[in-house]
Amino acid sequence: xxxxxxxxxxxxxTVQDFGRPGQASLGVGRSGACDRGAHRLAxxxxxxxxxxxxxxxxxxxxxVSPDHxxxxxxxxxxxxxxxxxxxxxxxxxxxxxFVVAAGERLRLGAPVAGLRTYVAVRGGLDVEPVLGSRATDxxxxxxxxxxAAGDVLPVGTTPRPLPGxxxxxxxxxxxxxxxxxxxxxxxxxxxxxDAWELLTGQGWTVGSDSNRVGVRLGGHPLxxxxxxxxxxxxxxxxxxxxxxxxxxxxxxSDHPVTGGYPVVAYVGEPDVDRCAQLRPGQQVRFRA
Amino acid sequence: MRILPSGTQGLLLExxxxxxxxxxxxxxxxxxxxxxxxxxxxxxxxxxADRGASxxxxxAAVRAVPPREHVRDDAPEVEVPVVYDGEDLAEAAGLLGxxxxxxxxxxxxxxxxxxxxxxxxGFGYLTGERYAWDVPRRATPRTRVPSGSVxxxxxxxxxxxxxxxxxWQLLGRALVEAxxxxxDPPALLVPGARVRFVExxx
Numbered sequence: 312x313x314x315x316x317x318x319x320x321x322x323x324x325t326v327q328d329f330g331r332p333g334q335a336s337l338g339v340g341r342s343g344a345c346d347r348g349a350h351r352l353a354x355x356x357x358x359x360x361x362x363x364x365x366x367x368x369x370x371x372x373x374x375v376s377p378d379h380x381x382x383x384x385x386x387x388x389x390x391x392x393x394x395x396x397x398x399x400x401x402x403x404x405x406x407x408x409f410v411v412a413a414g415e416r417l418r419l420g421a422p423v424a425g426l427r428t429y430v431a432v433r434g435g436l437d438v439e440p441v442l443g444s445r446a447t448d449x450x451x452x453x454x455x456x457x458x459a460a461g462d463v464l465p466v467g468t469t470p471r472p473l474p475g476x477x478x479x480x481x482x483x484x485x486x487x488x489x490x491x492x493x494x495x496x497x498x499x500x501x502x503x504x505d506a507w508e509l510l511t512g513q514g515w516t517v518g519s520d521s522n523r524v525g526v527r528l529g530g531h532p533l534x535x536x537x538x539x540x541x542x543x544x545x546x547x548x549x550x551x552x553x554x555x556x557x558x559x560x561x562x563x564s565d566h567p568v569t570g571g572y573p574v575v576a577y578v579g580e581p582d583v584d585r586c587a588q589l590r591p592g593q594q595v596r597f598r599a
Numbered sequence: 600m601r602i603l604p605s606g607t608q609g610l611l612l613e614x615x616x617x618x619x620x621x622x623x624x625x626x627x628x629x630x631x632x633x634x635x636x637x638x639x640x641x642x643x644x645x646x647x648a649d650r651g652a653s654x655x656x657x658x659a660a661v662r663a664v665p666p667r668e669h670v671r672d673d674a675p676e677v678e679v680p681v682v683y684d685g686e687d688l689a690e691a692a693g694l695l696g697x698x699x700x701x702x703x704x705x706x707x708x709x710x711x712x713x714x715x716x717x718x719x720x721g722f723g724y725l726t727g728e729r730y731a732w733d734v735p736r737r738a739t740p741r742t743r744v745p746s747g748s749v750x751x752x753x754x755x756x757x758x759x760x761x762x763x764x765x766x767w768q769l770l771g772r773a774l775v776e777a778x779x780x781x782x783d784p785p786a787l788l789v790p791g792a793r794v795r796f797v798e799x800x801x
Contacts (some may be wrong), residue, residue: 335638337786338716338723338760346653353762441780451720452761497611543717545638545645549606569640569717577606 313466315432317458318416321372324458325447325523326436327429327564328364333543334442335568342448345564345587346427347522349387352481353431356384356408358473363435364445366458368428371421377411377429381466382433382473384408388425388484388588393418407478408433425484425588437467449523450565477481484588488514491582493597496551497571498541506533509599510551510559510576519591524564525552526589532557533575543569549578553599563587600666602658605645608635610658612644617714617726621791630664633657639715639790641724668772669791670713671728676793681707681749683798685739685769691751693766694734699716703798705730706749706770711794716786721760721778723788725755732756739765747772749796756796756799758788772800 317324327350344350344367347572351361366373371390385392385405392403395511396415403409411417422428435577438445447454458464493511502510509531518527533553545568546552551559554572561578562570563586573584576597578586601622603611614620624639633652638645639666648657683703685691692702709727716723736752741764744750748759750767760778777787790792 332647333636335636335645336716336790337721339720339786353736440623441786453720467628494606495604497605497613540643542643543641544611544640547606547609547645547647567717568638569715574605577604577609580607 313377313381313434315375315377315381315464315466317375317462317464319372319374319462320458323369323418325367325449326364326438326455326458326464327367327446328362328444330446330564331442331444331453337560338568339442339453340451340565340568341453341548343442343444343445343564344427344429344446344553346387346584347430348581348584349427352479353384353386353429354435355474356386356406356476356479357382357431357433358471359431359433359435359469360471362443362467363467363477364438366436368419368430369420370426371428373419373430374416376414377466378413378418378491380412382408382486383417384431385419386429386431386481388422388428389467391420404478404514406481408417408476423428424486425589426590432466434469435448437465450567458488462574464579478555484585486590486593488594488596489585489589490578490596490598491585492550493576493599494579496574496576497544499575501535501537502533502553502575503536503575507599509533511597514594514596517589517593517595519592521589522592523563525563525566526560526561526586528561528595530558533559535573541571541573543571546570546574549583550574551576551578552590561586602661603785606681610646610648610654610661612646612661614642616645617641621712621714622667625669625791626664626667627661630660632660634764640717641715671710673791674712674791674793676795677787679794679796680774681771681796683771685749685771687768688770691734691768691770695732702770706756707796707798711789711796713790713792713794714788716788719760719763720784721788722757723777723786723790724755724757725788725794726754727756734768736766737768740764743750744769745772747774747777749773
């Protein structure tokens, strides 16, 4: 059986798939890849079923070595990559499947733009599923542990044919201010038009305390029309929840199942993937 | 019932009471709706639409599901054995104007129902119907509440499924796992279930 040995996980690497949908009524959040489109594309490029697990590498830095030859591809945030072999070091390309031989090392540098890189291996990562998913949920603690140096990750087998793609053209994250669509959330009426204009009229700065739970935003706080507490209610990825500070948090994959602060707006589903690539310090704007 | 927008995949149903939430939740679960998830909470139910389902069509389908009254006696009952040796037993009793023995008696005598889950996998929020249970959270939350703690806060009681920070008043500890991955479903206390707490000696 093939496996990957992790020599260095970088700042944060987790195993991810599409998560655990349908269990929120038991307090189990969905979790899964933060940039689902990039995860899906990585799997497709090595002929994996979309539900197989990939590595979500946050800000590069991953070094892995297989014990048998593997076909690998990266998607999402583009990193400088090299494969270190017995006969020297060669560069590896983003969004283009390549072979890593037994004992060679794949090394990811820091991404040039974007935050999360997905590494798919043909066959998928065959770690033990928990409640139907191999995703690590950093909020609830469900799923495999965070990837650490010395981990040996089993690789599955796949019967699917290869797509025969050399390089996949795909839109990539940039460091420019990001513009995404928002629609009014369930508690839009807790905020006045002045707050809505602040939400959609200013550039928000991504905080360094952002994580898989949410993107924390800095800017002019949103005033509320009403005080008082909200009875906790269910929310989804893409929710812009406004705590008493008035500074919204954009929920990503490991968000809590329910929350007690009003959701003023939602970022639509395809755009949440793009928000998952925002780096600390980067600007994001919301367009109604 | 109000239906509020929740992004490209969700609708939030807003209702007037926990009883109404429980009744609607039971009715919606049995209706054949294109939903990935139904998430009950204190006054709301979040519907997560299947990929490709139309939200306006889903809203219309939800409105067509006849509301149902929550019938407590139809629900399955779970018995939770408890040792009432919690650190806040006396303080919580004082806040309710009771002594510790009466608080223990009422906690066991109460007809509890799991209204919803949240906070952590398998953490059920249980509501009663016989007694008034309005207890404030602790002013300073504990950084470490042991797994299995039976606790009280607001109108709810609950069992901590694992060690975590928490601000609820601790009454004792349950001698069953509230969340066990080896069980199907792993959560012991699921929305709608009836719960009875039973004191056991140590």
